[in-house]
């Protein structure tokens with residue numbers, strides 16, 4: 024059977040199909056293709072999920088060959104055996120793609136893959152999108168000015184209500200870390216201004232909806248970070264906590280009594296309890312069900328310290344499921360056979376689990 028035939032067959036799904044996942048190749052010059060080939064060699068993934076790679080078949084093959092001869096010791100899926108939705112690219116663009124270097128051509132390619140995956144998902148052909156990493160700078164060089172993939176996904180979905188949630192299950196204790204970023208890809212100096220009570224409410228609403236619907240929690244604890252050192256030390260080191268966050272939190276507590284909202288927690292110590300829950304399980308009841316970080320690095324430094332190899336970037340609020348590994352394109356190691364695919368595997372598994380939960384909530388069953 025040809026690749027395109029095998030892809031088309033995915034669309035005639037039996038009533039109880041396995042989760043159908045569109046897996047975008049990401050930037051073809053980065054480690055996306057390699058972590059995809061490593062993840063799809065895992066029988067737990069090939070058995071449980073119906074995965075279609077959305078990208079360029081020949082670029083995937085080129086990456087496969089390069090990784091094979093690199094001395095890589097980890098099993099790799101052979102692209103010949105995968106279902107691939109081959110996205111046509113101009114020859115000129117293809118010829119300029121160089122593994123290890125992000126540029127306008129690799130940005131144009133990764134943008135086209137994501138657009139294509141979204142279009143097919145919106146037609147109902149996939150239950151979820153899993154994206155390999157792209158480089159925002161390569162998108163910009165190609166003429167696409169987006170802060171990241173999340174914003175393109177939101178724009179194509181016609182929504183401005185979405186959030187970036189990181190989810191990771193501890194390999195030491197099985198505890199689940201969830202961290203939503205209130206703001207994402209903006210300069211640090213803009214954070215205090217962007218962080219309005221309206222924005223915080225939008226993000227908290229999304230987080231609670233997601234905990235209830237996707238993770239089955241009806242109540243629990245959410246920890247909300249302060250912005251300034253020591254949460255402002257009662258206004259002595261910044262006034263955002265006193266003037267904005269505390270009054271906002273008071274209102275939110277009235278609105279949702281089933282959720283305990285702790286905050287604003289001094290940002291340095293907020294991560295002590297989740298750290299213990301992650302590594303040892305000691306006092307894990309003190310850890311929250313989810314954390315709301317006010318800016319990118321406030322959340323992602325601790326998340327990546329604990330879970331760089333396995334955290335999953337999950338877009339919440341979209342009409343479909345989207346997950347992604349937490350790492351980037353890692354051009355510095357692309358094609359060398361040393362990229363770790365654990366986070367990609369976790370992203371695929373979480374997308375599949377979330378798809379099953381959504382079908383169950385509608386009274387259905389997924390295989």
Ligand SMILES: NC(=O)C1=CN([C@@H]2O[C@H](COP(=O)(O)OP(=O)(O)OC[C@H]3O[C@@H](n4cnc5c(N)ncnc54)[C@H](O)[C@@H]3O)[C@@H](O)[C@H]2O)C=CC1
Pocket residue numbers: 054058155156157158159160172336347348349350351352353354355356361362363364
């Ligand atoms: N989901 C996405 O599309 C994401 C994209 N990015 C983009 O990636 C590009 C590079 O970003 P960086 O900040 O350098 O982060 P990065 O995650 O690509 O790399 C940081 C360091 O971690 C290493 N690394 C990353 N993933 C690895 C893996 N799976 N196995 C082994 N080592 C790994 C890299 O070699 C590098 O030393 C940027 O353009 C950024 O915008 C960054 C994060 C997420």
Ligand SMILES: NCC(=O)COP(=O)(O)O
Pocket residue numbers: 157170171172173174323336347
């Ligand atoms: N730091 C997270 C990140 O860069 C992912 O962005 P996106 O491309 O998923 O929007």
